[in-house]
Amino acid sequence: MSKRKRPDSNTPADALTEHEHIIYDVIRSKQDMGIWTRDMKRELQTNIPDNIVTKSLKSLQAKKLIKEVVNIQNKGRKHFMAVEFKPSKEISGGAWYVEGNLDTDFIKVVKDQCIKHINRLKVATLEGITDSIKRSGVFKDDLTKQQIEEIVRALVLDDEILEVKSNGSGEFANIPVGKICYKSMSRGSSGGGPKLQGLASVPCGVCPQINLCTPDGIISPKTCVYYTKWLDF
Amino acid sequence: MVAEYGVKYAVHIITNHFGDLVAKVCDCLLRRGPLTRQNIKRYTELSDEQVKNALLVLIQQNCVQAFSTEQPGTFGDAPKVNTQYAVLFDNILHRLRFAKFLTIVSQEFDKQCGELLQGLLEHGRLTLKQMFDRAKASQQEGNLVVLDSVREILLKLVTAHYVERCPAPEPLLMPTNEEENPARKRGPKSAKKNEESETIEQQVIAAAVPMEAMRFSVVTEMEFDDGGEGKEKSKNRMIPGEKRKHHFLESDDCGAGDEQTVLYRANFEEFIRHLRHKACIDNVRERLDDGAASVLSAMLEATRSAEKKVKTKNSVPLSLSSIYEEVIKSEAGRNMTLDHVRASLVQLGQPPFVKGSSDSYSIEFEKIIEIAQNDEVESIVLKRYGRDAYRIFRLLSKAGRLLETDKISDTTFVEKKDAPKVLYKLWKDGYLHMESFVISVLVPENNFTSMYFVKIWLLKKLVVAGARQSQFLLWKVNKHILWEHVLDEMFHAALNLSLRVACELDQEKELLNLPADKRTGALQDRYNRLRKVRILMESSQMKLDDSIMLFHDF
């Protein structure tokens, strides 16, 4: 292994072996996407033995030139990135992820805040909600409008709030016609999903075995344990 | 074609009500479509007599409709007329709704109307004379039943369209909706054309139904004149003693409008329409409020007579003033101001339950029903697969197009590693449609950085030297297929529920036969439990049937 000094000794890439240099260049060229070690090996022009690659990666990490990041798409894979980049959304999963995991506690807090503010405002636009949350000062770092939008959309999917279009009159008087607004659910406090309807209210409606169940089969309504439990008064 | 469990459920109902032989014939017709008596005999391996009797029962109970088709004669022979029998699946299901139908009539009319309807539901079809005999048999002392009073009751129900004259016993099947000219002959070839849009059963029903004025008229002993059409007139025609001349529309309509020969039956269509309206009102009340429900209910009342079929998409338009007029007629709406009605209409405008434009408002039945159906399916997804699945399902259902796994997990806040599992489970159970999509990235020999994307749909992989492939999965809710699937699960669940009810009752047969004074201690506890079981199961049956109607009849 030949060690060769780089002419310019001021760069951080100073004092790198030739192999380390090649590897570093590949990783760095991927910017905020980083690269999976296997993909990297494929991209290396010269054939560097595996043990050297591993050693070089260790050394580059020690020199604080690269870092290992969690790739949300595939957490098992070793994924590297040059230190100066922040992992892109594709790699990190975005603002709602910490270290490759969904930050459920934080999401819950933001959701609750959004619901609270929508309930207070009755009908609100996205800007209205963002503003109202900002003024309340609950969060240390202000959330962007886009972050609020993502949460509000999820709340609509949760059936916790309603997405409606303003028609400019009544409760929408202050909102331009046609603008999308969010409304709290009028139906009681139950919120969060429909009431149990016909099929979902009987055992078969939620039964994982329904496709195997036949009138005279091994799984049959006559002997069904789900029913026995349901009818246990 | 009726779904698998639809057939099983219908056959189960018929077995319970009329026994195995009748059920066998019914099963054969449900699976094979309309058949001649000869063919029924062949497929069921029953004797001619047995088939005949089974058909008679089914026809009497309005579950089978006979019809004839004409085959052109060959080599100068006269055309041959074939009698076939079509099973009416819907009418079989209606048998479990009799209690609902009776409730409607007893709420709207008096007890006697309820009794008359009960007779019709029990016997399938009755003549005025038979209704009279039944009333006489059950009459209480000092309460003389006269023919005219029975006719009055019948007239009330017929005017409200809850009772109708029976259809023609064996109409000639017409290729198109040419009820107005039933005598025209058509070859079987042209009959084929219409089959895509209308099933044979639907065509048979359309061919058999009497004309509106005839369908909702009550015979008197006197001959009468068949002048104008319409139910207002037909009402007047009923006044006994007036001279009228009978006009024959169908060959079967007996001669002198005789109370002994003209058959009546319950008009299921009207009951279903009523239940559909009620479901719409309930739905709106749940989503909005009582005011909106009152306004919708008034609009339904005002437009009901213009509805031609049960599955109407939207109502005829109404003006604000005519809606208001109707609202204040009802008890619930009496206190509403014009402003309140206007505000309710605005409320109803989203998502459009009622569509309004420059003082004309019409009910969007389809939308109301669709939302109720969505709710039903979503509630199943929530209960069966959990909240993450619920959110994912709602996202896809609203999007109405293919979305990629990653995008789905981002939007719904479901962990990247969990989203594919949830999606896969939903797909496996038939709740989602999946397409796989492969992107090949060509990695060229030199380090040229351009990339080539090759799309290949549906697992057709392209082999490119040096290419890296990533597979993406796209998902979507295919409502059309899913709704059928859910309906079939409902039939399956209804069948299971019914079997289990029978089983529970059977186990406690002895207990049920015990006189009340012998039921003590533990026996009484068991009896109380059985009562609770029954109440829970029977109310669940009713609710489940509401859902079946939502997907099948509305």
Ligand code: SF4
């Ligand atoms: S009867 Fe029991 S096993 Fe069969 S589908 Fe219903 S709940 Fe499932």
